[in-house]
């Protein structure tokens with residue numbers, strides 16, 4: 001059931017590294033996000049190892065988990081950042097990531113955000129439309145700067161994943177497709193405050209088949225050829241993120257080496273630094289949510305429910321993408337039941353698991369929702385007047401509170 005070095009049972013109790021999750025719940029309350037620092041570092045290092053023979057630079061996509069301690073952990077390993085907004089840029093800078101290791105992306109950056117990126121001195125700001133290129137030029141002109149720009153290409157490759165997280169298809173809003181590229185190159189020739197430094201793609205998330213990357217990279221390489229033909233000195237080829245992780249042990253993700261084996265030969269001698277923006281791959285399996293069983297009930301059709309104190313406000317992925325998350329009892333029991341694990345929110349889509357075999361843990365005990373590190377806390381909300389939970393990071397037997405639980409006062413602090 002559990003295949004992790006970082007979350008494992010010791011004396012019948014689920015632990016994060018050397019720390020028992022029930023201890024953490026006693027100390028910090030529930031619901032609680034618990035992150036294994038060693039897991040983050042290990043995932044980052046395995047990514048680096050897989051692509052070691054390729055000149056590349058990895059920019060962790062902070063949208064997956066923007067907790068400052070997570071960003072800082074990866075920055076200490078030498079990793080850069082991919083940010084999607086002014087707020088994420090602020091977080092990356094606050095975590096101490098140097099601006100020249102930050103890439104600024106986003107399909108709809110405001111003038112203020114572009115200005116923030118350029119004044120901070122980000123290594124590359126990406127454009128996803130002709131209009132945005134013009135906006136970047138005009139902000140750069142005002143600032144008396146020349147912007148180092150990357151253009152996000154929409155390669156029209158439909159990667160097989162959940163339809164809400166596929167991004168490289170012409171039907172989607174992302175990037176500039178083949179038809180727009182002539183105008184893009186023309187603009188770089190005429191607008192004096194733009195320099196074309198990078199070509200970029202990001203075809204989606206949780207992509208299992210490396211062939212989608214191969215197909216899209218092939219298209220990106222064709223654009224690289226055309227750009228060079230026109231005299232552009234392209235330094236960076238950005239392949240985005242999207243590398244998969246295992247959520248469901250029945251459907252294991254292919255190892256990252258499978259992607260590296262396909263991509264490295266295609267990119268090795270192209271005279272560019274390849275940029276990767278993994279988010280989920282690094283963060284997803286580094287955290288769990290520890291949640292208390294408030295009530296159990298069985299109804300007239302024999303259906304059983306565990307009603308827990310975390311919900312879709314902490315992890316919206318099952319509601320939004322019907323995604324699978326393993327749910328374990330923190331304390332092991334000999335007997336199991338088949339039940340739904342649901343939250344306290346007034347929505348029928350507020351569940352973590354349906355019809356799942358789960359230990360027969362009594363009310364008051366704890367469950368852990370696994371693989372909650374990516375697109376978990378970052379997508380949390382105050383819906384139903386919920387307080388965003390506390391977050392802790394574990395490193396061996398050391399525990400650090402990295403985010404305090406919200407308070408009722410904070411819920412209303414911005415209202416007049």
Ligand SMILES: Cc1ncc(COP(=O)(O)O)c(C=O)c1O
Pocket residue numbers: 061063064082105202204205206240241242243277278279280281374
């Ligand atoms: C531009 C860009 N880069 C990187 C990522 C990170 O994706 P993932 O978490 O799937 O690696 C995303 C999110 O899908 C993205 O939009």
Ligand SMILES: N[C@@H](CCCC[NH3+])C(=O)O
Pocket residue numbers: 063165205206317321374375
């Ligand atoms: N939020 C999505 C991933 C989106 C990736 C960003 N484009 C998920 O939880 O799977």
